[in-house]
Amino acid sequence: MADKITAPSAIDDILAEHAGLETQLSDPALHNDPAEARRVGKRFAELAPIMSTYTKLTAARDDLSAARELAADDSSFAAEVPGLEQQIEELEKTLTDLLAPRDPHDADDVVLEVKSGEGGEESALFASDLARMYIRYAERHGWKVEVLDANVSDLGGYKEATLSIKSREPSRDGVWSRLKFEGGVHRVQRVPVTESQGRIHTSAAGVLIYPEPDEVEQVQIDESDLRIDVYRSSGKGGQGVNTTDSAVRITHLPTGIVVTCQNERSQLQNKIRAMQVLSARLQSLAEEQAEADAAAGRASQIRTVDRSERIRTYNFPENRITDHRIGFKAHNLDSVLDGDLDALLDALGEADRAARLAAE
DSSP: OHHHHHSHHHHHHHHHHHHHHHHHHTOGGGGGOHHHHHHHHHHHHHHHHHHHHHHHHHHHHHHHHHHHHHHTTOGGGGGHHHHHHHHHHHHHHHHHHHHSOOOTTTTOEEEEEEEEOTTHHHHHHHHHHHHHHHHHHHHHTTOEEEEEEEEEOTTSOEEEEEEEEEOSSOOSSOHHHHHGGGOEEEEEEEOOTTOSSOOOEEEEEEEEEEEEOSSOOSOOOOGGGEEEEEEOOOSOOSTTTTTSOOEEEEEETTTTEEEEEOOSSSHHHHHHHHHHHHHHHHHHHHHHHHHHHHTTTSOOOGGGOOTTSEEEEEETTTTEEEETTTTEEESOHHHHHTTOOHHHHHHHHHHHHHHHHHHO
Protein backbone atom coordinates (compact mmCIF):
# COMPACT_ATOMS: atom_id res chain seq x y z
CA MET A 1 0.00 0.00 0.00
CA ALA A 2 2.80 2.42 0.88
CA ASP A 3 4.46 1.94 -2.50
CA LYS A 4 1.16 2.56 -4.26
CA ILE A 5 0.33 5.84 -2.59
CA THR A 6 3.85 7.28 -2.77
CA ALA A 7 4.42 6.39 -6.40
CA PRO A 8 5.09 9.45 -8.59
CA SER A 9 1.87 8.87 -10.53
CA ALA A 10 -0.15 8.98 -7.31
CA ILE A 11 1.28 11.89 -5.34
CA ASP A 12 3.81 13.92 -7.34
CA ASP A 13 1.15 15.62 -9.47
CA ILE A 14 -0.67 16.73 -6.32
CA LEU A 15 2.54 18.07 -4.77
CA ALA A 16 3.26 20.03 -7.94
CA GLU A 17 -0.30 21.35 -8.16
CA HIS A 18 -0.27 22.42 -4.51
CA ALA A 19 3.00 24.31 -5.00
CA GLY A 20 1.59 26.02 -8.07
CA LEU A 21 -1.58 27.06 -6.23
CA GLU A 22 0.50 28.39 -3.35
CA THR A 23 2.45 30.56 -5.79
CA GLN A 24 -0.78 31.83 -7.35
CA LEU A 25 -2.27 32.73 -3.97
CA SER A 26 0.79 34.81 -3.10
CA ASP A 27 0.46 36.80 -6.33
CA PRO A 28 -1.38 40.12 -5.66
CA ALA A 29 -2.63 40.14 -9.26
CA LEU A 30 -4.88 37.18 -8.48
CA HIS A 31 -7.20 39.42 -6.47
CA ASN A 32 -8.03 41.37 -9.62
CA ASP A 33 -10.00 38.32 -10.79
CA PRO A 34 -12.42 37.35 -7.97
CA ALA A 35 -13.75 34.29 -9.81
CA GLU A 36 -10.25 32.90 -10.38
CA ALA A 37 -9.27 33.75 -6.81
CA ARG A 38 -12.26 31.71 -5.53
CA ARG A 39 -11.36 28.81 -7.80
CA VAL A 40 -7.72 28.77 -6.67
CA GLY A 41 -8.65 29.15 -2.99
CA LYS A 42 -11.23 26.39 -3.23
CA ARG A 43 -8.82 23.94 -4.87
CA PHE A 44 -6.08 24.83 -2.37
CA ALA A 45 -8.48 24.02 0.48
CA GLU A 46 -9.38 20.70 -1.19
CA LEU A 47 -5.71 19.65 -1.27
CA ALA A 48 -4.95 20.77 2.30
CA PRO A 49 -5.90 17.45 4.02
CA ILE A 50 -3.81 15.47 1.51
CA MET A 51 -0.78 17.69 2.03
CA SER A 52 -1.12 17.62 5.81
CA THR A 53 -1.35 13.83 5.90
CA TYR A 54 1.53 13.39 3.43
CA THR A 55 3.74 15.72 5.50
CA LYS A 56 2.99 13.77 8.69
CA LEU A 57 3.63 10.47 6.90
CA THR A 58 6.99 11.65 5.54
CA ALA A 59 8.04 12.86 9.00
CA ALA A 60 6.96 9.58 10.64
CA ARG A 61 8.93 7.55 8.08
CA ASP A 62 12.02 9.66 8.73
CA ASP A 63 11.58 9.19 12.48
CA LEU A 64 11.21 5.42 12.03
CA SER A 65 14.34 5.22 9.93
CA ALA A 66 16.28 7.21 12.54
CA ALA A 67 14.91 5.11 15.44
CA ARG A 68 15.95 1.86 13.73
CA GLU A 69 19.40 3.23 13.02
CA LEU A 70 19.91 4.48 16.57
CA ALA A 71 18.55 1.23 18.05
CA ALA A 72 21.60 -0.57 16.69
CA ASP A 73 23.75 1.38 19.19
CA ASP A 74 21.21 2.12 21.92
CA SER A 75 18.43 -0.43 22.61
CA SER A 76 16.26 2.22 24.27
CA PHE A 77 15.37 3.58 20.80
CA ALA A 78 13.93 0.20 19.82
CA ALA A 79 10.92 0.90 22.05
CA GLU A 80 9.89 3.74 19.71
CA VAL A 81 9.72 1.52 16.64
CA PRO A 82 6.33 -0.24 17.21
CA GLY A 83 4.53 3.05 17.88
CA LEU A 84 5.99 4.68 14.78
CA GLU A 85 5.12 1.65 12.66
CA GLN A 86 1.51 1.82 13.84
CA GLN A 87 1.39 5.58 13.21
CA ILE A 88 2.71 5.08 9.66
CA GLU A 89 0.16 2.35 8.96
CA GLU A 90 -2.68 4.64 10.07
CA LEU A 91 -1.37 7.59 8.04
CA GLU A 92 -0.96 5.39 4.95
CA LYS A 93 -4.59 4.29 5.26
CA THR A 94 -5.75 7.88 5.68
CA LEU A 95 -3.75 9.02 2.66
CA THR A 96 -5.07 6.15 0.56
CA ASP A 97 -8.63 7.18 1.48
CA LEU A 98 -7.88 10.81 0.61
CA LEU A 99 -6.46 9.79 -2.78
CA ALA A 100 -9.38 7.48 -3.61
CA PRO A 101 -11.61 8.43 -6.57
CA ARG A 102 -13.91 11.30 -5.62
CA ASP A 103 -16.99 12.99 -6.92
CA PRO A 104 -15.71 16.12 -8.70
CA HIS A 105 -18.55 18.18 -7.18
CA ASP A 106 -17.86 17.25 -3.54
CA ALA A 107 -16.64 20.76 -2.68
CA ASP A 108 -19.65 22.46 -4.30
CA ASP A 109 -22.63 24.19 -2.73
CA VAL A 110 -26.12 22.91 -3.58
CA VAL A 111 -29.62 23.84 -4.57
CA LEU A 112 -32.19 21.58 -2.93
CA GLU A 113 -35.85 21.32 -3.91
CA VAL A 114 -38.57 19.64 -1.86
CA LYS A 115 -41.89 18.83 -3.54
CA SER A 116 -45.03 17.34 -2.04
CA GLY A 117 -46.45 14.25 -3.73
CA GLU A 118 -49.64 12.26 -3.44
CA GLY A 119 -51.29 12.78 -0.08
CA GLY A 120 -52.53 16.36 -0.26
CA GLU A 121 -52.00 18.42 2.87
CA GLU A 122 -50.24 15.58 4.69
CA SER A 123 -47.65 15.34 1.93
CA ALA A 124 -47.16 19.10 1.98
CA LEU A 125 -46.67 19.05 5.76
CA PHE A 126 -44.12 16.25 5.40
CA ALA A 127 -42.31 18.26 2.69
CA SER A 128 -42.03 21.14 5.15
CA ASP A 129 -40.66 18.70 7.77
CA LEU A 130 -37.97 17.63 5.28
CA ALA A 131 -37.10 21.23 4.43
CA ARG A 132 -36.76 22.04 8.13
CA MET A 133 -34.60 18.92 8.62
CA TYR A 134 -32.14 20.12 5.97
CA ILE A 135 -32.17 23.67 7.32
CA ARG A 136 -31.43 22.41 10.84
CA TYR A 137 -28.66 20.16 9.52
CA ALA A 138 -27.12 23.10 7.65
CA GLU A 139 -27.27 25.24 10.80
CA ARG A 140 -25.48 22.52 12.77
CA HIS A 141 -22.64 22.68 10.23
CA GLY A 142 -22.49 26.46 10.05
CA TRP A 143 -23.74 26.62 6.46
CA LYS A 144 -25.77 29.45 5.00
CA VAL A 145 -29.34 28.67 3.88
CA GLU A 146 -31.43 30.85 1.60
CA VAL A 147 -35.05 30.08 0.72
CA LEU A 148 -35.26 30.95 -2.98
CA ASP A 149 -38.91 30.05 -3.41
CA ALA A 150 -41.75 28.47 -1.43
CA ASN A 151 -45.32 27.54 -2.31
CA VAL A 152 -47.17 27.18 0.99
CA SER A 153 -50.26 24.97 1.47
CA ASP A 154 -53.38 25.94 3.44
CA LEU A 155 -52.09 24.23 6.61
CA GLY A 156 -48.62 25.76 6.36
CA GLY A 157 -46.86 22.89 4.58
CA TYR A 158 -44.79 23.19 1.42
CA LYS A 159 -46.26 22.23 -1.92
CA GLU A 160 -42.73 22.95 -3.10
CA ALA A 161 -39.73 24.83 -1.77
CA THR A 162 -36.28 25.64 -3.17
CA LEU A 163 -33.29 26.11 -0.85
CA SER A 164 -29.78 27.32 -1.60
CA ILE A 165 -27.28 25.84 0.87
CA LYS A 166 -23.72 27.18 0.90
CA SER A 167 -20.67 26.56 3.06
CA ARG A 168 -19.08 29.70 4.49
CA GLU A 169 -15.48 28.59 3.84
CA PRO A 170 -13.91 26.56 0.99
CA SER A 171 -13.57 22.90 1.95
CA ARG A 172 -12.61 19.60 0.36
CA ASP A 173 -15.83 18.14 1.75
CA GLY A 174 -18.47 20.73 0.94
CA VAL A 175 -22.26 20.71 1.09
CA TRP A 176 -22.64 18.41 -1.94
CA SER A 177 -20.35 15.77 -0.40
CA ARG A 178 -22.80 15.43 2.49
CA LEU A 179 -26.23 15.97 0.93
CA LYS A 180 -25.80 14.43 -2.53
CA PHE A 181 -27.48 11.20 -1.41
CA GLU A 182 -30.77 12.92 -0.53
CA GLY A 183 -32.31 13.02 -4.01
CA GLY A 184 -35.28 10.70 -4.40
CA VAL A 185 -38.68 9.84 -2.95
CA HIS A 186 -39.00 10.07 0.84
CA ARG A 187 -41.94 8.15 2.32
CA VAL A 188 -43.65 8.92 5.62
CA GLN A 189 -45.90 6.71 7.76
CA ARG A 190 -47.85 8.53 10.49
CA VAL A 191 -51.28 9.71 11.63
CA PRO A 192 -51.98 12.93 9.71
CA VAL A 193 -53.29 15.97 11.56
CA THR A 194 -56.34 15.78 9.27
CA GLU A 195 -57.11 12.17 10.29
CA SER A 196 -59.98 11.99 12.80
CA GLN A 197 -59.96 8.19 13.25
CA GLY A 198 -56.33 7.88 14.31
CA ARG A 199 -55.36 5.76 11.30
CA ILE A 200 -51.79 5.65 10.03
CA HIS A 201 -51.41 6.95 6.47
CA THR A 202 -48.54 6.63 4.03
CA SER A 203 -47.60 9.56 1.83
CA ALA A 204 -44.46 10.84 0.19
CA ALA A 205 -42.47 13.88 -0.86
CA GLY A 206 -39.70 14.21 -3.42
CA VAL A 207 -36.27 15.76 -3.00
CA LEU A 208 -34.20 17.04 -5.91
CA ILE A 209 -30.64 18.16 -5.21
CA TYR A 210 -27.91 19.30 -7.54
CA PRO A 211 -24.52 21.01 -7.19
CA GLU A 212 -24.27 24.75 -7.63
CA PRO A 213 -20.64 25.57 -8.50
CA ASP A 214 -19.33 29.11 -8.04
CA GLU A 215 -19.26 29.56 -11.78
CA VAL A 216 -21.49 27.67 -14.21
CA GLU A 217 -19.55 27.71 -17.48
CA GLN A 218 -20.40 24.58 -19.43
CA VAL A 219 -24.08 25.22 -20.14
CA GLN A 220 -25.10 27.49 -23.01
CA ILE A 221 -28.75 28.55 -22.83
CA ASP A 222 -30.56 29.76 -25.92
CA GLU A 223 -32.90 32.63 -24.97
CA SER A 224 -35.42 31.35 -27.53
CA ASP A 225 -35.74 28.16 -25.44
CA LEU A 226 -37.02 30.12 -22.45
CA ARG A 227 -40.43 31.32 -21.36
CA ILE A 228 -40.13 33.98 -18.68
CA ASP A 229 -43.15 34.95 -16.57
CA VAL A 230 -43.29 37.59 -13.85
CA TYR A 231 -45.84 37.75 -11.07
CA ARG A 232 -46.43 39.25 -7.66
CA SER A 233 -44.35 37.70 -4.92
CA SER A 234 -46.26 36.02 -2.10
CA GLY A 235 -43.46 35.69 0.41
CA LYS A 236 -41.32 37.87 2.63
CA GLY A 237 -38.70 39.94 0.92
CA GLY A 238 -38.66 43.44 2.25
CA GLN A 239 -40.69 46.54 1.66
CA GLY A 240 -42.60 46.54 -1.61
CA VAL A 241 -42.21 42.85 -2.34
CA ASN A 242 -45.97 42.29 -2.47
CA THR A 243 -46.80 45.41 -4.49
CA THR A 244 -44.77 44.80 -7.64
CA ASP A 245 -44.42 41.94 -10.11
CA SER A 246 -40.93 41.04 -8.85
CA ALA A 247 -41.17 37.23 -8.76
CA VAL A 248 -39.79 35.40 -11.81
CA ARG A 249 -40.65 32.01 -13.26
CA ILE A 250 -38.40 30.63 -16.03
CA THR A 251 -39.44 27.60 -18.07
CA HIS A 252 -36.82 25.82 -20.17
CA LEU A 253 -39.01 24.57 -23.01
CA PRO A 254 -36.80 21.71 -24.37
CA THR A 255 -36.56 19.99 -20.97
CA GLY A 256 -39.65 21.31 -19.19
CA ILE A 257 -37.55 22.44 -16.22
CA VAL A 258 -39.23 25.26 -14.29
CA VAL A 259 -37.33 27.53 -11.91
CA THR A 260 -38.93 30.23 -9.78
CA CYS A 261 -37.35 32.84 -7.55
CA GLN A 262 -39.09 35.48 -5.44
CA ASN A 263 -36.67 35.99 -2.59
CA GLU A 264 -34.76 38.95 -4.03
CA ARG A 265 -36.04 42.53 -3.85
CA SER A 266 -36.22 43.25 -7.57
CA GLN A 267 -37.38 41.47 -10.71
CA LEU A 268 -33.88 41.76 -12.23
CA GLN A 269 -32.23 40.18 -9.17
CA ASN A 270 -34.78 37.35 -9.18
CA LYS A 271 -34.19 36.74 -12.88
CA ILE A 272 -30.41 36.59 -12.43
CA ARG A 273 -30.74 34.16 -9.51
CA ALA A 274 -33.26 32.00 -11.38
CA MET A 275 -30.95 31.82 -14.40
CA GLN A 276 -28.09 30.69 -12.15
CA VAL A 277 -30.27 27.92 -10.72
CA LEU A 278 -31.47 26.90 -14.20
CA SER A 279 -27.87 26.72 -15.44
CA ALA A 280 -26.89 24.51 -12.51
CA ARG A 281 -29.89 22.23 -13.12
CA LEU A 282 -29.13 21.87 -16.83
CA GLN A 283 -25.49 21.15 -16.07
CA SER A 284 -26.52 18.53 -13.51
CA LEU A 285 -28.94 16.99 -16.03
CA ALA A 286 -26.22 16.75 -18.67
CA GLU A 287 -23.79 15.15 -16.23
CA GLU A 288 -26.41 12.65 -15.04
CA GLN A 289 -27.08 11.64 -18.63
CA ALA A 290 -23.37 11.19 -19.30
CA GLU A 291 -23.04 9.18 -16.08
CA ALA A 292 -26.00 6.99 -17.03
CA ASP A 293 -24.53 6.36 -20.47
CA ALA A 294 -21.16 5.45 -18.97
CA ALA A 295 -22.77 3.20 -16.37
CA ALA A 296 -24.80 1.18 -18.89
CA GLY A 297 -24.28 -2.49 -18.19
CA ARG A 298 -22.69 -1.87 -14.77
CA ALA A 299 -24.26 -2.46 -11.40
CA SER A 300 -26.23 0.47 -10.03
CA GLN A 301 -24.33 2.58 -7.55
CA ILE A 302 -25.56 4.98 -4.89
CA ARG A 303 -24.31 8.06 -6.69
CA THR A 304 -26.40 7.24 -9.77
CA VAL A 305 -29.60 6.30 -7.97
CA ASP A 306 -32.76 7.16 -9.91
CA ARG A 307 -34.42 10.20 -8.36
CA SER A 308 -37.80 8.53 -8.73
CA GLU A 309 -36.76 5.61 -6.53
CA ARG A 310 -38.07 5.41 -2.96
CA ILE A 311 -34.93 5.90 -0.94
CA ARG A 312 -36.11 6.28 2.65
CA THR A 313 -39.04 5.70 5.00
CA TYR A 314 -39.85 7.79 8.09
CA ASN A 315 -42.03 5.71 10.44
CA PHE A 316 -43.43 7.94 13.19
CA PRO A 317 -45.25 5.28 15.30
CA GLU A 318 -41.96 3.38 15.72
CA ASN A 319 -39.71 6.48 15.73
CA ARG A 320 -37.77 4.66 13.00
CA ILE A 321 -35.91 5.82 9.92
CA THR A 322 -34.92 3.32 7.21
CA ASP A 323 -32.71 3.99 4.21
CA HIS A 324 -33.56 1.30 1.67
CA ARG A 325 -30.40 1.66 -0.43
CA ILE A 326 -28.01 0.44 2.25
CA GLY A 327 -30.37 -1.18 4.76
CA PHE A 328 -29.67 1.50 7.38
CA LYS A 329 -32.13 1.55 10.30
CA ALA A 330 -32.23 3.71 13.41
CA HIS A 331 -34.85 4.50 16.04
CA ASN A 332 -34.11 8.20 16.44
CA LEU A 333 -36.48 9.71 13.88
CA ASP A 334 -37.22 12.67 16.15
CA SER A 335 -33.51 13.57 16.29
CA VAL A 336 -33.05 13.05 12.55
CA LEU A 337 -35.90 15.42 11.72
CA ASP A 338 -34.21 17.95 14.01
CA GLY A 339 -31.13 17.82 11.78
CA ASP A 340 -29.16 14.95 13.36
CA LEU A 341 -28.30 13.32 10.02
CA ASP A 342 -24.59 12.62 10.42
CA ALA A 343 -24.79 8.89 11.28
CA LEU A 344 -27.03 8.23 8.27
CA LEU A 345 -24.97 10.36 5.88
CA ASP A 346 -21.72 8.79 7.16
CA ALA A 347 -23.10 5.33 6.34
CA LEU A 348 -24.15 6.46 2.86
CA GLY A 349 -20.74 8.03 2.32
CA GLU A 350 -18.92 4.83 3.31
CA ALA A 351 -21.08 2.80 0.91
CA ASP A 352 -20.38 5.30 -1.87
CA ARG A 353 -16.61 5.18 -1.28
CA ALA A 354 -16.67 1.39 -1.30
CA ALA A 355 -18.60 1.43 -4.59
CA ARG A 356 -16.10 3.84 -6.16
CA LEU A 357 -13.12 1.73 -5.10
CA ALA A 358 -14.82 -1.44 -6.39
CA ALA A 359 -15.45 0.24 -9.75
CA GLU A 360 -11.76 1.05 -10.22
